[in-house]
Amino acid sequence: MSRAAAAVAVGTGLALTGTCAESDWSGGGRGSGGDGLSVGVLLPGSGASRYGQFDRPLIERKLKELCPHCPAATVAATPDPDVQQQQLDALITRGVDVVIVSAIDPKALRSSVEAAHRAGIPVVAYDRLAQGPISGYVSFDGAEIGRLQGEALLKAMGPKADGGQIVLMNGAASDPNTAWFEQGALSVLKGKVRIGKSYDTAGWRPENAYADMSGAIAALGADGIDGVLAANDRLAGAVISALEAAAVRPLPPVTGQDAELVAVQRIVAGRQYMTVYKSFPAEVDATVEMAVALGRGKPVGSIATGTVDSATTKDIPATLLPSYTVTVGTIKDTLVKDGIYTIDQICTPKLRSACEKAGLTP
Structure with a gap:
């Protein structure tokens, strides 16, 4: 597929997933720096998935917080690895400053990651470690x-x-x-x-x-x-x-x-x-901080807590975050306490009796 066709494919993907409008492609380009920082975000799922529920809005919010005068991020989501590769190719063609990508097929995405590297565009792997010259990685152990x-x-x-x-x-x-x-x-x-x-x-x-x-x-x-x-x-x-x-x-x-x-x-x-x-907020915070630093040509040593190796690249700056077990007895002290869900969201009328038994009461 040609670069132009890929750009059309991404624009179509954006429309289908309800993300940023086509006009958002015009914001910031390579070398704009500072408040002109342009960021591309590619996710492997939208809608009811965790990527649609948590990751996307958190990423957009954190980018706005760290770079309030930057153009809105270009965000696209797809479950198709071929489409995701086309989306990354289109971001390279557009000349964004940095890309955050959660790879559907890390191996298949390698050639596009290499193309981004040649174009001087750092790529931060989010949640899933893509192959190729990745500049930073944030996930959970x-x-x-x-x-x-x-x-x-x-x-x-x-x-x-x-x-x-x-x-x-x-x-x-x-x-x-x-x-x-x-x-x-x-x-x-x-x-x-x-x-x-x-x-x-x-x-x-x-x-x-x-x-x-x-x-x-x-x-x-x-x-x-x-x-x-x-x-x-x-x-x-x-x-x-x-x-x-x-x-x-x-x-x-x-x-x-x-x-x-x-x-x-x-x-x-x-x-x-x-x-x-x-903790998706913690993952997003580290990822966006990495992306903004890299997009502005700054090191990420103070953000990364260590390094990881992929099948193709050694010593990738990385942050690996902890995870927590949630069972019926710990919902209130984890998810509710951290503001992920309210008791009203969890406890539908059908679950009211079970919620009371589990101690899920306001």
């Missing part, structure tokens, strides 16, 4: 997330944690976080439970997880699944739907990640055991 999920699952399984059988519902194989999460989970699960089935969920798509879980139930039997380690909340929702459709009773414990509102409500209702809470 993936091994810790996997460990939290594995430890919680064992606790929920009780006596069945000794030799019981579980299903691993991992994320997309193309996402390096998937292997990172799995590695952390297996560090506590190996030698304690049997892994009856393990799946890498193509595109992190819930419909694929539903199909895989249905297959696991058919292969292992309704009574042969003592727990499910689902890598995130959207996969957990699909797993639970498949279990309920197969009339599996009682539901085995299911893990999650991202603390999505519907997942928190499932936890209150007793349908999902736990989720992993990651």
